[in-house]
Amino acid sequence: MSMQAKHIAKAGLLGLAALSLAIPTSAMAQRDPAYAAARANGSIGEKMDGYLGVVGNQDASIRKLVADLNIKRRANYTQRAQGQNATIEEYAFTQGCVLINRTVPGEKYQTPSGNWETRGSGAPQRDPRCP
Amino acid sequence: MNPIKLTTCLRFARKARRRGTEHMLQGRAARWGAVMAVPLALGGCIQVNAPDDAIVIELNINIRQEVIYQLAADVRDNIDENPDIF
Numbered sequence: 001m002s003m004q005a006k007h008i009a010k011a012g013l014l015g016l017a018a019l020s021l022a023i024p025t026s027a028m029a030q031r032d033p034a035y036a037a038a039r040a041n042g043s044i045g046e047k048m049d050g051y052l053g054v055v056g057n058q059d060a061s062i063r064k065l066v067a068d069l070n071i072k073r074r075a076n077y078t079q080r081a082q083g084q085n086a087t088i089e090e091y092a093f094t095q096g097c098v099l100i101n102r103t104v105p106g107e108k109y110q111t112p113s114g115n116w117e118t119r120g121s122g123a124p125q126r127d128p129r130c131p
Numbered sequence: 132m133n134p135i136k137l138t139t140c141l142r143f144a145r146k147a148r149r150r151g152t153e154h155m156l157q158g159r160a161a162r163w164g165a166v167m168a169v170p171l172a173l174g175g176c177i178q179v180n181a182p183d184d185a186i187v188i189e190l191n192i193n194i195r196q197e198v199i200y201q202l203a204a205d206v207r208d209n210i211d212e213n214p215d216i217f
Contacts, residue, residue, distance in 0.1 A: 029214070029215040030214055030215060031214065032215065069216055072216045073216055076209065076213060076216060080205060080209055084201070084205055086198045086201075086202055087193060087194075087198075089193055090193075090194050090195060090198045090202065091202055091206070093194050094198075094199050094202040094203060094206045095206040095209065095210075095217075097199075097206075098203070098206045098210065099210070099217060102210070129194060129196055129199055131199050131200050
């Protein structure tokens with residue numbers, strides 16, 4: 001292989017590597033900054049039923065953010081529950097269990113008693129039916 | 132109180148029947164009245180006691196435990212596939 005051919009091959013490989021890195025990030029959008037901020041400051045939290053909840057009195061913008069995300073979640077649960085032969089409630093509940101488990105310290109989540117709790121360093125309080 | 136109400140209605144029914152054929156409709160209505168009065172009168176005798184314990188509504192009554200365990204893997208994939216909504 002000539003030097004030139006080697007360079008072309010190298011550039012091609014680099015290009016492919018760059019593409020493979022670029023595709024997942026563009027296809028899978030991350031959390032909206034406003035959503036990430038609301039989670040971090042505890043104005044919204046993860047509920048037991050698999051949906052987001054507004055903690056206390058919050059601005060209309062926060063309430064809208066939660067309502068919009070919950071509509072998207074419901075559509076997602078409806079679709080995935082169908083594929084799993086489960087009810088939307090069962091799917092949403094299981095999702096809620098895992099989402100509460102994945103909250104990071106400082107974020108809010110709903111305990112089985114229905115109260116908002118701030119996630120600490122330990123395990124969250126979860127429903128006994130959680131997997 | 133209830134037996135009095137019942138006999139009043141029945142007496143009315145009998146009286147209406149005695150009037151004859153031209154009052155057939157009235158008699159039938161009165162009989163119906165008497166028939167309807169029975170459950171009403173009896174209904175008044177039923178005592179309903181409020182439970183001492185608080186009524187707890189189980190919202191997640193339709194959640195099957197075995198399904199929850201089957202879904203556990205799929206919901207984890209779902210978070211990875213849709214990080215924008217979770």
